[in-house]
Amino acid sequence: MNPTSPPTGRISRVVADLAPSAIRRFFDLVAQTEGVISLGVGEPDFATPWSFSSAAIGSLEAGRTTYTSNQGLLSLRRGIVAHIQRLYDLLYDPTDEVLVTIGVSEGLDIACRALLNPGDEVVIVEPCFVSYQAAVRLAHAVPVPVATHAADAFNPRAADVAAAITPRTRAIMVCSPSNPTGAVYSRACLEGIARLAAAHDLLVLSDEIYDQLYYGTEGHTCFAALPGMRERTIYFNGFSKAYAMTGWRIGYACGPADIIAAMTKIHQYTVMCAPTASQEAALEALRRGEPRVAEMVRSYDQRRRLLVDGFNRLGLDCFEPLGAFYTFPSVARTGLSDEEFCERLLVERKVATVPGSAFGACGAGHIRATYATGLPQLREALERIERFLQSL
């Protein structure tokens, strides 16, 4: 018997059946290659603005290294509430409608566990962040994907969402601006989802982590701020993307008090509270981060145009993404599948991108390329992609 082979059957069925993130394979490939320009990351290239970091250092120096309340520092929750009110004229009670989480990922996980019973269904708009399906499955529920298409700028059609709803449906998960497409759902599109949620008495899990990375003119639509939606929406956001704080792991969830209380129960039994120093840094980000965020957004906006223009010039059709820091061009013209394209581009020209199908079946034929990287790297990456396309 092979001594390294573990006994079968000791991992729970739901975890054993969970496919590892499709991104993982590319990660291993990149790790073996030197000189790679990566358009494959899902995080800012900017360092955390130093005043945020120094706030955390200050809190360590002051000895604030103990637990905070399970829900997070009240000062931080108050700051979050004021921030949301200012942006969306939407008011939450910091005492029982806000929970500070370890990033949005934890928030989604505990929301699923707090809300879903085995066999419940959750409608998920795809392509989407890799953890949505997993969070639903780990809660012993069933993800039901709804496909979106480049022709609709990756906005979900109301009819498609409606067709996915069954008597077992409990919730709809949306993310706008979207990872991986960079799509921003139009207000009309979100209102369509709101009508379906009201008609079928569904909850809406709205991941708005990219709300401040928005390059359109009409402004971000906060789902919970739509008429009648506050009572059935859990609003997820965090500091990772807009404030360049991915490693600090601070997110938050806002919603009706009964749901936040249920989520807090799981949160207190699993992580107790978000790291204290990170919460202090997040509070500083809310207090003084605005100008830094504005600078980063302006920089992303220029890189966004450069990369989208570059792909379209090279014949890789790319719709104009209005949010986040991703482009999602089609590679169908090359005759390669998205996986073949990414793998060959990486091996032959050392540019890392992520196959669209990693984010759901309807992402096939596309690649995700981020512009959260410097202009020199973007220029070089476009040149390498051009040479790659010429060699096909």
Next chain:
Amino acid sequence: MTEHQRLELLRAIETEPLVDHAELAVRLGVEAGEVGAELASLEEAGVIKGYRALIDWDRLQTGAVHAFVDVHVNPEAEAGFDAIARRIARFEEVHSLHLVSGGRDLLVVVRGQDFKEVALFVAEKLAPIQGVTRTTTSFVLRTYKTEGTALLSATEDTRLAIAP
């Protein structure tokens, strides 16, 4: 070009004066010819005074020496600080000159080949100017950050190459 685009153009050109205009047009979302035309009109209007390189002189054996010189003056009855500032600004050795708040009146950055040249300039040219009552010279020994750019060794990109 909108006001926002004009500001973005200036911000870009301030840090990347050599940038390709066609690329900049794409980044700003304007027509290809607009960048050159707008820059020309901003130069004409005196908003853009020039295009410069950011040089870390400390990396060279024969660099330049800079000193911050605090200058106390008796402002003149009519012209205030302006007349005396104009007299100081005429010297090629004066790199920059500001009227400032605080314990001194003028802050002068003097540039020269070596310490002695700068020190002698202050002693022989700056201090004797009519109206100057006192000077204090602080030589720059090392520059850590200038024009918003840190001159210390660059930080590495420690991000994972592929992340969700």
